[in-house]
Amino acid sequence: MSKNQQKVFEVDKKDLPVFCPPKNPNFWALHPRVYLDHHGKDVVNCPYCGTMYKII
Numbered sequence: 316m317s318k319n320q321q322k323v324f325e326v327d328k329k330d331l332p333v334f335c336p337p338k339n340p341n342f343w344a345l346h347p348r349v350y351l352d353h354h355g356k357d358v359v360n361c362p363y364c365g366t367m368y369k370i371i
Contacts, residue, residue, distance in 0.1 A: 322366045333368045335361035 333351040346363040353359040359368050
């Protein structure tokens with residue numbers, strides 16, 4: 316997936332911790348569920364599929 320086609324999900328702070336794939340994932344996102352530690356950052360990427368999660 317090119318950077319222009321990168322999936323971006325907005326996650327509310329009340330929904331932390333962030334995990335990927337998200338609920339009801341598309342077929343392309345099927346990989347083991349991983350919890351993403353955002354370390355206080357506003358954006359975190361999945362190491363498997365590159366999906367970007369923006370903390371709002």
